[in-house]
Structure formats: structure tokens, C-alpha cells
Amino acid sequence: MSLLVVGSIAIDSIESPHGSVPEVLGGSATHFSLAASLYAPVRLVGVVGEDFPGGYVDVLKQHDVDLAGLQVAPGRSFRWTGRYEGAMAQAETLATELNVFGSFDPKVPESFRDSRFVFLANGVPGVQAKVLDQIDPGQSFTVLDTMNLWIETTRHDLVDVLGRVNGLVINDEEIRQLTGQPNLVRAGRVVLTMGPEVVIVKKGEHGALLFKGDEVFAAPAYPIDRVIDPTGAGDSFAGGFMGAIASCERRDPTLDDLRRAVVVGIVTSSFNVEDFGPARLHSIRPEEVEERYRRYADMLRVEGAPTLRQGASAT
């Protein structure tokens, strides 16, 4: 069913130990859309500048992303320059030029307002709230992403918008910062008291945690021996997750739907990191996703149970 994403579309320049690429297609909504479109049709709301290459728009079109909500604004497109070193767990941002994204005023087209699944990619909480004003939250399953900058600078707005969504996708350091809880299980539970009924903690090479009610689901990352560029890993995880949820066609996903969606997110993002920018997501074949999903599910399968020694207890 219809999945709406609102977020950034960027031009990224990236350095990693495996090389560097100038001016590739980037942005949270881009990585999300290419990942999610494997599982469900995607509608995108975003903004680019007049300099945005037509070829990059074509990439989104080739994945059947509905661009009725794509604004072309006077000025230059959002640009990000970053570098990864060592274990590449975190990007060092070398330059951020917000350009047209700095004054992004999302307009959800009339044709998108019936979207049953909505993802508010990382952005200013006040702008995320404007999207919620344009849809019917009672009719949609809405998930939010955020980052350390908004937790630090616009906490009040962030807490407001958190109270209006069904789910939060956030990384481990950010949820510790948001809740002041170093223990991730406790941190997840704290967020469940702030509005969302589903919380997903992204842990990069260590996988993800899912919280819903009293349930906690932990899933390891898919083991990847060649990480070329982690840019967009979190957004492609969210894309796989929301795409899988949207493909279930239930507005209230069950715990099984959510677990499976976390695994789909993990498997999908494992492709994202295998090449620079969204190149691997662009070239991916459905059979490759299916095969990796099978391998992952096999990996998790543990047969049998431990045999405890007779009289193992001391007491």
C-alpha cells in the first residue's frame, strides 16, 4: 500500500578507505525511497535546486517513485561532504550546505494525502510537524527519524512531534542522548512512554532493537566483509522496514510484521553499504534480496536446547 516519505534529497561527496566519489545522488529520502521501492510503491515529498541533475531524478523514476511532491526551488541543491575512517562507524562531516533544503516547506500533494504509511526522514522537528498537519494521522502508520542535532537544539519540538507519531527510528547514541538512559533496553522503554507505540534502535554493524509494549526484539546485522560506504545505511534500513510494513497492508502491524520488517530493513541496508552512495540499491535484483534474506533467517535458526547438568544448581 501507499508509502509516503518526506525528507532530504542531496548531492553527496564521500571519502572512505575504499576511495572517494564527488557529487553522487544522496539524501535521506533518496536512500529510503530506493530501499522501500523494493517492497512497496513510494511517494516522495522533497526539494531540490535548479542545479539538480536530471539523471538523478531519472534514478528515482526508474524505481517508480512517485515524484508528484518533488519541488524544484530557485538556488542550489542540498550538498553534504563527509569522510569515513577505520571501522567507519561514524561519518566525519566535512561540509554541509543546506541551500534549498534550509527553507524546505513540505507540501503533501492532494494525491498523497491518503497514504497509509508515512515516514518522516531526519529533519527539523517543526518541519516534520507540518507534514503531520497535512495528513490524517488517525488513518496512517507514521514513523519518525531524528538525529543528535535536533535532540540538542529543538528538544521541545521533537518531543511534541514524537507525541503525534506511531513509531520512532533512532540510533543507539541518539536514544541514549534523548532519554539520558545508557541502557538501551531502558531507553527504548522510556521512548514508549513519550508517544510512539513502536521504537526501533539502529546499531549499525551490531544490528537493531525493536520495542513494542513489553516486547523487545534484538536482531544482529547481516555480516558484511566489505563495507565501502555507510552513507544512507540508516535510511535504507528504514526504507526496508517501512516497505515491508507497507507490503503487509495492515495499518496496525502485528509484532510478527514488525520483526520481519526489522529483518528486511537489516538485509536491505546490508546492500546499501556495499558501494558508494545508493549505487548498490539502484542495481539490486529482487532475487539477491530474497537470497540474502534466506541466508539471514538460516543464520538465526538455532536448533535444540542446552542440556543442563544433573544437580547443576548450587542451592
Added chain:
Amino acid sequence: MSLLVVGSIAIDSIESPHGSVPEVLGGSATHFSLAASLYAPVRLVGVVGEDFPGGYVDVLKQHDVDLAGLQVAPGRSFRWTGRYEGAMAQAETLATELNVFGSFDPKVPESFRDSRFVFLANGVPGVQAKVLDQIDPGQSFTVLDTMNLWIETTRHDLVDVLGRVNGLVINDEEIRQLTGQPNLVRAGRVVLTMGPEVVIVKKGEHGALLFKGDEVFAAPAYPIDRVIDPTGAGDSFAGGFMGAIASCERRDPTLDDLRRAVVVGIVTSSFNVEDFGPARLHSIRPEEVEERYRRYADMLRVEGAPTLRQGASAT
């Protein structure tokens, strides 16, 4: 079947955000033995000083640990004082007094030499080698633990002893340091070329990785919302792992044996961290282990597969 552990027996003083305890039972061989004894009878080789409390010896006896290899040497017992803060991922060592452990010369009693499963807990690689000299490695499944100190100061000896064992248990930072490989999957594969046919990477709150041949198995940690004291978490993981392997009674564990043993290690160590020192391991009831194992296995179970969109591929 018979499981031999050689390692430290200590008196630990520990501070964590949840309180502090002076002079509790500690040491790698202690945490290992209490964990492993849930699954298999344990034989211990270690040394304590004349000041070692008889009550602490009794704790080991209550778990049926065979103490024929316990030396009591003139002088004071090994003492360690440490502190945990925040997410408690790493201990800050406040004081280490090696005392009698500083001149530990392990003697494997004649009655222990037929041990089919051997764990060399963290210690000087040269001392670990002395144990190997006293057993028949061709008749046993031998696994080694180590730490950053030995990688830095006695790398040559460590590489030597690595060439003589079947398995290595090591944490994520240590394997990166040992191999120079920031990617953990690559790092695991590098160690497989150094001798061991099995490599297990402990990742604390993020679970563990297992490498054997071309296979990689990733398992998340059991989600724990109340970590009181992580001291001995790695040793109790190793104890659960080796105990489960020993209970299979196959000297050449299969991949399924190894996977299950990793999960047993994860579940067992999840109890260890719930109280100071080895208190929780001492009080644990077999039913509690079985129940947590079931919950963990249920958590990993993911039903179904993703539905890919028709025409999901761009190419």
C-alpha cells in the same frame, strides 16, 4: 564430558552506578567455572594465596568444581579493583595486585590430563603454552581467551599459542587490534588463518559473532534492562559456550553445536551481569536458564519472508 579451565581466581572490589562491593569472589576461571558447571562437570587449575577465604572455595565446591588443580601459594591472592560508569561497556581498572597470580605456574594434575575440552582463560600467553605442554592437544578441543595487554606486549608468544589451539574467544576491540582489520567479519577470517578453526568475537551488549570455515553466525545479546555489574561477563559467556560444547560430547563440535553453544553462552552471561561478582551465577536455578533460552530462541524466530514488489528492479 570433562572440561578443564586454567585461569585466574581473584578477589574483586567493584563499583558500578548500582553500588559497590568490596572483596567479592572473582577471576576469569571463577566466572567461567560457575557458568560452565551448569552444563558439564568442571576441573579447575588455578592459584590463590593463603588469605583466600574458605567460603569462596566452598562456592566453587558447591558447583561440583573439581579443585584437584587448585594451588595455595605463600602470599596474598590476586586482587582487582574496578569501576563502571554510564553504559558500563568497559571497566576502569583502579588497581591490580597480581600477588600469587604473578608467578602462576600451572600444574595440570594427572587426573585432569584426559580432559577432552580445555579453556585457557585470559593470561600470559607463555603460561597458557605451559598448559598445552601438559595435555594432548590432539585429544582435546582447546579454546583460548586473551586481552589487549598480551596483544601489545607479547604478540609473538600469543601468535605461537594461537597456532596450537582449536578456538579463540576475544572481544571486538581486541580482534581489531590483533588483526589490524577494523571490519569484524574480515578480522574473524584473518584469525582463522592463524591456527584456530573456530573464532568467537564477544561484543558485550551487542552479542557475539562465530566464525568457522566460510560460515559466519551473528547472535544478538539477550536484552537486559538492569545491568548491575558486567565483571566476568566474557568469562561466563565462555563458560556457557564451553559447557554447552562439552555437554555435546563430540570433540569436533559441528556448526550446529557451535551456534547453540554461542546462544548458551549469551544466555548464561546475561545472568552474570544481573548482580555483583558471581552472585547471580551462584544462585541461578536450571529452570531459569531453560526459560531464558526459550525466550531468546523465540525472539530470534522470524516468520515468513518479504514480499517484493512486482518490477522492483530498476534494471
